[in-house]
Amino acid sequence: MRANDQLSDFVRDGLAAGADRPALRAALAAAGWTAPEIDEALAGWADTPGLPPVPRPSAYVSAREALLYGLLFISLGMVSWHVVVLGFGIIDSLIPDPYDPGYGGFGMRWSTSALIAFLPLFLFLNRRLNREGDESARQRSLARRWVASVTMLVAILVLLGDLVAVVYAFLSGDLTLRFAAKALLVALMGGLVFAYYRDEMDG
Structure with a gap:
């Protein structure tokens, strides 16, 4: 026992x-x-x-939910990454730098293609998982808690890495408007992902 x-x-x-x-x-x-x-x-x-x-009901593990939440985690990661890549491309076009051409058309086309594939998957999985069962049952899913924990860890690391990059650029005298705009975009995306999962750690 x-x-x-x-x-x-x-x-x-x-x-x-x-x-x-x-x-x-x-x-x-x-x-x-x-x-x-x-x-x-x-x-x-x-x-x-x-x-x-x-x-009282206890936490449970479901292979089906592990698969769905795993796909949700991957699709959220892909959407977040490629939104940032597209944002970098837009920033490069709005704030050009002759010494740093930045992201080309291929990178933006690839990110657009990835978003077309993964954004509908993320929205579908998010809607389906949030509609299944009641909130108390979803809170007891260990697969959901683990995915939420890993996602929040990644988001926190991204935010800390972004802060380190900004401080380093400032101390080196390389904190340009272009760099600051990109850092702000990364921080915004990391903050949105963190906020998306902040309630998952309750219960």
């Missing part, structure tokens, strides 16, 4: 025997269980008058 199963069984038996939650918490803490483990075990059971402890 796994340790978490033992902990859950102990809490269930204790509640069924009439023990109150503070007493169970104190006993588990004295036995060496950590506060998060105790909170999770106690939260797994609901007190209902006249009934034994009622189990």
